Amino acid sequence: MNPTNLTDTIVALSTPSGTGAIGVIRLSGGEAIAIADRIFKGAKLEKAETHTLHFGEIKDGERIIDEVVIGLFKGPKSYTKEDVVEISCHGSSYIIQQIIQICLREGARLAQAGEFTMRAFLNGRMDLSQAEAVADLIASGSESSHAIAMQQMRGGVSDEIKKLRQELIDFASLIELELDFGEEDVEFADRTKLQELVEKIQKLLKALLDSFALGNAIKNGINTVIAGRPNAGKSTLLNRILNEERAIVSEIAGTTRDTIEEVLNIKGVTFRLIDTAGIREAQDQIEAVGVEKALEKIKQSAVLIYVFDVIQTQPEEVKADLERLNQDNIQVIAVANKMDLNPYTKAEHYTGDHLSEDQFIPVSALNNMNIEFLKDRLYDLAIGQGLNEESAIVSSARHYEALRKAHESLDDVLKGLNDNIPSDFVAMDIRRALAFLGEITGEISTEDLLGNIFSRFCIGK
Amino acid sequence: MNPTNLTDTIVALSTPSGTGAIGVIRLSGGEAIAIADRIFKGAKLEKAETHTLHFGEIKDGERIIDEVVIGLFKGPKSYTKEDVVEISCHGSSYIIQQIIQICLREGARLAQAGEFTMRAFLNGRMDLSQAEAVADLIASGSESSHAIAMQQMRGGVSDEIKKLRQELIDFASLIELELDFGEEDVEFADRTKLQELVEKIQKLLKALLDSFALGNAIKNGINTVIAGRPNAGKSTLLNRILNEERAIVSEIAGTTRDTIEEVLNIKGVTFRLIDTAGIREAQDQIEAVGVEKALEKIKQSAVLIYVFDVIQTQPEEVKADLERLNQDNIQVIAVANKMDLNPYTKAEHYTGDHLSEDQFIPVSALNNMNIEFLKDRLYDLAIGQGLNEESAIVSSARHYEALRKAHESLDDVLKGLNDNIPSDFVAMDIRRALAFLGEITGEISTEDLLGNIFSRFCIGK
Numbered sequence: 001m002n003p004t005n006l007t008d009t010i011v012a013l014s015t016p017s018g019t020g021a022i023g024v025i026r027l028s029g030g031e032a033i034a035i036a037d038r039i040f041k042g043a044k045l046e047k048a049e050t051h052t053l054h055f056g057e058i059k060d061g062e063r064i065i066d067e068v069v070i071g072l073f074k075g076p077k078s079y080t081k082e083d084v085v086e087i088s089c090h091g092s093s094y095i096i097q098q099i100i101q102i103c104l105r106e107g108a109r110l111a112q113a114g115e116f117t118m119r120a121f122l123n124g125r126m127d128l129s130q131a132e133a134v135a136d137l138i139a140s141g142s143e144s145s146h147a148i149a150m151q152q153m154r155g156g157v158s159d160e161i162k163k164l165r166q167e168l169i170d171f172a173s174l175i176e177l178e179l180d181f182g183e184e185d186v187e188f189a190d191r192t193k194l195q196e197l198v199e200k201i202q203k204l205l206k207a208l209l210d211s212f213a214l215g216n217a218i219k220n221g222i223n224t225v226i227a228g229r230p231n232a233g234k235s236t237l238l239n240r241i242l243n244e245e246r247a248i249v250s251e252i253a254g255t256t257r258d259t260i261e262e263v264l265n266i267k268g269v270t271f272r273l274i275d276t277a278g279i280r281e282a283q284d285q286i287e288a289v290g291v292e293k294a295l296e297k298i299k300q301s302a303v304l305i306y307v308f309d310v311i312q313t314q315p316e317e318v319k320a321d322l323e324r325l326n327q328d329n330i331q332v333i334a335v336a337n338k339m340d341l342n343p344y345t346k347a348e349h350y351t352g353d354h355l356s357e358d359q360f361i362p363v364s365a366l367n368n369m370n371i372e373f374l375k376d377r378l379y380d381l382a383i384g385q386g387l388n389e390e391s392a393i394v395s396s397a398r399h400y401e402a403l404r405k406a407h408e409s410l411d412d413v414l415k416g417l418n419d420n421i422p423s424d425f426v427a428m429d430i431r432r433a434l435a436f437l438g439e440i441t442g443e444i445s446t447e448d449l450l451g452n453i454f455s456r457f458c459i460g461k
Numbered sequence: 462m463n464p465t466n467l468t469d470t471i472v473a474l475s476t477p478s479g480t481g482a483i484g485v486i487r488l489s490g491g492e493a494i495a496i497a498d499r500i501f502k503g504a505k506l507e508k509a510e511t512h513t514l515h516f517g518e519i520k521d522g523e524r525i526i527d528e529v530v531i532g533l534f535k536g537p538k539s540y541t542k543e544d545v546v547e548i549s550c551h552g553s554s555y556i557i558q559q560i561i562q563i564c565l566r567e568g569a570r571l572a573q574a575g576e577f578t579m580r581a582f583l584n585g586r587m588d589l590s591q592a593e594a595v596a597d598l599i600a601s602g603s604e605s606s607h608a609i610a611m612q613q614m615r616g617g618v619s620d621e622i623k624k625l626r627q628e629l630i631d632f633a634s635l636i637e638l639e640l641d642f643g644e645e646d647v648e649f650a651d652r653t654k655l656q657e658l659v660e661k662i663q664k665l666l667k668a669l670l671d672s673f674a675l676g677n678a679i680k681n682g683i684n685t686v687i688a689g690r691p692n693a694g695k696s697t698l699l700n701r702i703l704n705e706e707r708a709i710v711s712e713i714a715g716t717t718r719d720t721i722e723e724v725l726n727i728k729g730v731t732f733r734l735i736d737t738a739g740i741r742e743a744q745d746q747i748e749a750v751g752v753e754k755a756l757e758k759i760k761q762s763a764v765l766i767y768v769f770d771v772i773q774t775q776p777e778e779v780k781a782d783l784e785r786l787n788q789d790n791i792q793v794i795a796v797a798n799k800m801d802l803n804p805y806t807k808a809e810h811y812t813g814d815h816l817s818e819d820q821f822i823p824v825s826a827l828n829n830m831n832i833e834f835l836k837d838r839l840y841d842l843a844i845g846q847g848l849n850e851e852s853a854i855v856s857s858a859r860h861y862e863a864l865r866k867a868h869e870s871l872d873d874v875l876k877g878l879n880d881n882i883p884s885d886f887v888a889m890d891i892r893r894a895l896a897f898l899g900e901i902t903g904e905i906s907t908e909d910l911l912g913n914i915f916s917r918f919c920i921g922k
Contacts, residue, residue, distance in 0.1 A: 012482075014481065014482040014483045014552075015476035015477060015481050015482070015483060015484065015485065015552065016476060016477040016479040016480065016481035016484075017477065017481075018477040018479065019477065019599060019600065019919065020476050020477035020478075020599075020919060020921065020922075021473075021475040021476070021487075021577070021599070021918075021920070021921035021922030022475045022476060022485060022921070023476065023477075024476065024483060024485060024549070026482075051513055051514040051515070052512055052513055053512040053513065053514060053532055053533075053534065054512070063608075064611055064615070066598070066611075067614075069532075071514055071530075071532060072514075073514065086549075088547075090595070090598050090599050091476070091477065091599055091919075091922075092598060092599045092600065092601050092602075092607070093602065094601050094602050094603065094604075094607055095598070095601070095607065098607075116482070134551070137527070137551050137553060137556070138481075138482070138551050138552055138553045139480065139553065140555050140556070141553075141555050142555065143555075146553070146555055146559075147524075150525055150527075153528075457482075458480065458481060458482055458552075459482070460481065460482035460483070461481075461482030461483070461552075
């Protein structure tokens, strides 16, 4: 995609393909209105007010293709800041093809994936981070992923980045000023204060970097693996957990399932429940193969729900299982099932260094006892205090990379300050950090970067 | 569906479901604008002009669901003649579900299939035949089916019917006037002229009835069966015919294939090519099973393309094959293949009572000789002079039935006139014919009829 090619007028179907009541074809660019006026028999759009709707016919010579409603947006008051014409036609693939063909013949070209939004970015309607959020918004399948995308589209992440960037620019200005007075050995920038400022910025960067684990998990769903010995009651527990949620999930079309067996929605956060085949015992030892398989899945997950039967499984067996299954960077919940059969089971028999009391959840899947509590714990573990409206959450791997590199550059700045290296080297490191932050909002961008970003959009957006 | 329930405000997604750049949610009814005003943070729609577009946010309390553009159509200047609000949101299933949910909570109800168009009919924006054409238009997959649907939507068939109906009403008025003067034995209606009028109307009805075969074929595609002995060159011929067309057909999504093997488009008319297994010979006799199977397919078809090899097949064999395969109501083309091997083959050796010269098409599939001519003949045979812009074409089985019954009632009128039966009986038969014609345009309708018609629409139209 050549992003500098803004002179073309582009056209695409903006609604999903397939038969429906209506389809919307979008034209954007300098010729959009002129093209529409040539094929539309109705009001003269050139002379019409912006933000108006017009009923009429699309004609191919004398042949009527369809009766349509045209929505007119005159630039810069449009999505792309260019002239935009939206043609609402009957939702027949044949009619849609015909109208697009006529637009092409009249001088438009087919829009590439994301090209309308790319123009919105290039024409300054939104920054790059906001433009990226449009694709996330369209793909969002749960309340929380929707909330993150919406926050980003409305400038949440950008605002944070821009604030940091401004502080850095102020910082840099002082240093650069010193360079201008290089021979006089003045120090406009108080080194101690500068150091404090960099540390403060790094702290903010760190918070954004930390939010990525959560942001990414929310965007893609939180992989949650369920493991346990046979007859621990995994299936019953799974059914209990999923009971009322199934319908809600299935309402949302396009939920990716892949190898995931069940999808659970807790307070708007998607958990992807991955069942393991069950860990089988062999001569009092957990069978190697079972553990192997479980471990593979655990490594790809953020949460492990270990289910055991309080009647059959001894505390030392639970401890052995957990020690075998536990991995770095995974949150563990141990679900003590069949508590109805032994209500006097005590948490302290099971807890210890390998399992805190918080992680021990007594339930009876059969009697639906404590299931809601288990879900709450699951949510708290995965989300914690991460989701609140004030703090920006980074959910893009690209943003994460840029933030990480900016953080590294600031490490170099700090090191330079400590080592008392010449100011021009410090200034260079600051400029590097500025460039990485600028990549996020698109203040600094390359064609490759833009091509990468917008190619993941759908056509017509 | 209860068509009298026009007081509800209805809501539905009008674009195909699935992820896309945008989705359009349509609200129609007395509360449409009030509901939109409650959930939309932007311009006050109540006070806005009709046919205007408004950018703003859909909010659920404090939570922003999406940034949207609202199109406002104030009744009666709308599709349904009611107030209509169209919400263009980001094409995420989650967002679409959320917005529809909020509309429901604010007092709208989900629209049933075709309910927007049903309202357009009930509110007098279009007659029933035109409303039905909207569904045909959406389903149209070829130039000719599109043309028929467009003509019907724009009142083509309705105009013809209304003209006939008006003539009948004039006719009936005179008869009914006679009844008022019953005892005086006056004759306002000249019986001879009346008879001429009925005959003229029947002629028009007949033309419409005759057009149904074509209309139905065009709407659903023309079943064309290909039969021939093995090695006649059927496959090569099929490939030649389909060569350039395949790509065109595959561009149009949703083309029904069912058991049809190939779809061919000639001048915008869809031919469904049904291949037969091939007729095998057994002791100089066409094998019973092969013929049986071919006959089954021929019975469901409008056109038979019989392919034979001018080198291998003798004129008497061709004659025997054709006599076995020929059916009532089927158009036959005999394709003499491999003409390159025997260019001196003469048509008159093959033609006769069973095959006219027009039906004999010499080709060489191998050398691509005469293939275009074959296609032209195929088109002419199937369509003839039927497709011209002046004449209305009936493509609906419901219309056909009503026309047929109207024709029958007029037969009774004619019989009554000939038998000199009392005028009140004649008047009754005329009223019956009027009722059948009124069903087509919806001047006379029942809830059952409407329910049937609109249930074949998609939701949101």
